[in-house]
Amino acid sequence: MKTGTVKFYNEDKGYGFITEDETNEDFFVHVTGLNGGQVQQSDRVEFDTEQGRKGINAVNVKRL
Template identity: 35%
Template sequence: MASGKIIRYNETKGYGFIAPDDGGEDLFIHVNDVGFPLTDRCVGQRVSYEVMEGQKGLKAARIQLLDPPAAPRRAAPTTRLDDEDDEDCEVLSAEEYSSEITEALMETAPSLTGAQIMKIRERLIAAGYARGWVVKG
């Protein structure tokens, strides 16, 4: 069995990616191929797995934790930007994310003040960093 680290997982959508220890392209993972309760807090965990051919290329299957944590933890945000073909997992720069937040707030709540928009943006960007949706730069 191969080994690697979970680098991204979206609990709501039920899929994510593993970075293999021996390098190469990240492998797709789906909740149905995991032998333990998988949550977005599993990002950063080391796992063993088998490589299989999936509908869109290689994927990991029969995934097992190698070192179960005493308590769930979060990994630092990832800076991997090479998943261009997976729009659901796009990582944005803080500037891009901030721009999108501002536009959405102005369209949906035009009565917000500039100060309110700034506070909301600050909180959402912090959440984006914590979940790996946003990278500095």
């Protein structure tokens, strides 16, 4: 699994972005990709990635 920090997350709209630690790359995250619970800006998380309709998405996102 990758680790990173939530760069932005809009709880009302159910999406945001996670910046991966190793590459500094940003990944889109949708509420359906969260694994139990919510995330907020600046939360440390671990996640997997998979191809989505518009690019690579963060999935199985879990707060550390």
